[in-house]
Amino acid sequence: MKRLLLLLASAAALWTAACNGGGGTVVPPPPPPGPFGLNSLNGTYAFVTNGEVFNGAAVTPLARVGSFTANGTGGITGGVEDVNSAGATGLATPITGGSYTVTGDGRGTLTLNLNSPGGATSINFAIVLTSNTDGLMIDETSTNTQTSTGSGNFVLQTGGPFTVASASGPYVFDFSGLDGTGAPDSIVGEFNASGGVITAGVQDENDNGNIPATPTPVSFTGVLAADPLDPNGAADLSNFGRGIATLNGINYVFYLVGGNRIRFLSTTGGEMLAGDAVAQNNTIPANTAALNTSFVLIVSGSSGAGGVTRVGRFTAHGASVTNVILDTNNAGVFHLTGGTGGGGAVTGASISLDAVNPGRGVVTFKDPTLAVPFTFVFYLSSASNGVIQDVSQGNQGATDVADGSLAAQTSGPFSSTNIAGTYALNWSGLSVQNGVADEEDFVGQATISNLGLTGAADTFQFQNGIVTDLVVGGSITAGGDGTGSGGARNTMSVKLTKNGSSTVNFVVYVANPGLAFFANNQGATRVVAGILKLQQ
């Protein structure tokens, strides 16, 4: 999850927990059957994680972006990585080797060896493949110099050798993290790239709750280039797609996944901003009248109470918006807007698309029990996908700083017939473990059959340590996709077992049988959100 849920842990307890590993002595089960193996990870992959790190002094936010090459037989043959911890950067660190495992269910481990200025070290991840070209991951590093966690993903890089001209055409982006003062920051927008020159950039920023009275985009330009300060700058650009960028005056390092995706991490000014730019195609609706789509949405970030998640759905017919449901978890306080059991029918629901900024729009609706309407800015990268930012206006700026994803809801109704198969899961956020609230990251795999879940997973919460090979059970209750007159939605219960068990309850908004967004809707000691993705 995007990474703004930043209540931090007891440093001493963290170090102890991390070093202990917290895993217990249960003998792991035999490798599960499935189509994946070492040769499923073969090629060069761009990765990103967002989380936090403890380096012996304090727990601080941490964002990683990089590229590694897997040889298809369990070896890592090279790569490069950049990190930003609360504005302090470590740039262009060579990945000199490493190893990985993949079991039949797509789960595995990844170790990247680094040649860093302070000496050789390594970073570790738990992974689950969603296909042979991408997967989900959590940081499970616990060495004598640092302990870090975080959630992210990796995507096969294609189209190399890369040049700055590999980025071409319009892109939609979502960067989030911290501004130079350490306050939460979210930037969504779009730009056009051609030959390393960025033009026609527009963005909406929610920096520390400071937003315009009405959502108004700001124009910008920028550049993409090879990194002159990277001793391997030319090779890193060609082989790993790594270069530097300036967008609206902020400096970044970028990694070209291919022509359709670029990963960014800020490098100067004390900011810690990270995110992807995704190519925008020509299927986006030309105007509001052309909208005729149901969407699910998920945003996460910071509120005055702590971490906040909002997950929900709506249907757009032209400027009209119907069937709005939104589940909010505001630091352990749950609220349902619309839907069965909500505070009443929403009012004033509408959506609009910009005439001059392709794919940019605003959706708003009013919950009768809340003082001000919800308002979101979005940028569509296609007719069915986009990024979205919460710009709900309180009395003194935005009510929170949160952003996330928007996806078309198709192929419903959802039931045991079409929600079936093997899925990768990842969630991230905040939980209380052993008396301390801290970041929690989870990655796993589950087979869904007759809406029952069976699988395995890893979690890392500093106070609880790294817990590997948790047994995953549970079930999905198919309440509805939200379009019915009753406004019912789906729920999911996930039971985690290893030396004891715990159950986490979620609301689930299914975009299509291959993708769902979820967030916990019970329990005052957890604020997490995540995705469920069908393995291909």
Add this chain to the structure above:
Amino acid sequence: MKPTTQKRIAALMFLSALALCLPAAAQQSAPIAQRLQSYDLSREVFLVGSVVKFDPASATPPIGAHVLLQTSSGQVDVHIGNAQLLKANHFELNPGDNVRIVGESLASGDTAIFAARIVQKGARAVVLRNTKGFLLTAASTLSQDQKDALRGVR
């Protein structure tokens, strides 16, 4: 926190004494229509009282650290948020401690909590939230040496 900063905060808190001291009304149910709101400096007040209980990870929302404070008007549940921030500042809250807390009442579900922005005990104060109400992290307490050390993070 630098001593000068602490003094400045203490001075601001003293001047704030001219403002209203929040009674136990902070515990009263919030009007329903206030549930989606942002922090507003103009609404800030301060509480004076003694610590009844400090819980670094309360089971009562909002998630995070809470202080139950005995004021002259009754007990108030104060949301501190990030217990790690207090620890990083070597700042403890123990039963019986007399404290002043600057903050404001925010809706939280069907009730309200007092969101603390600054907590002061004796001559020492710790800033918990920024002026927009967002919780600070321990990163805000790092010395320059500690910030430099973060450049070694991989």
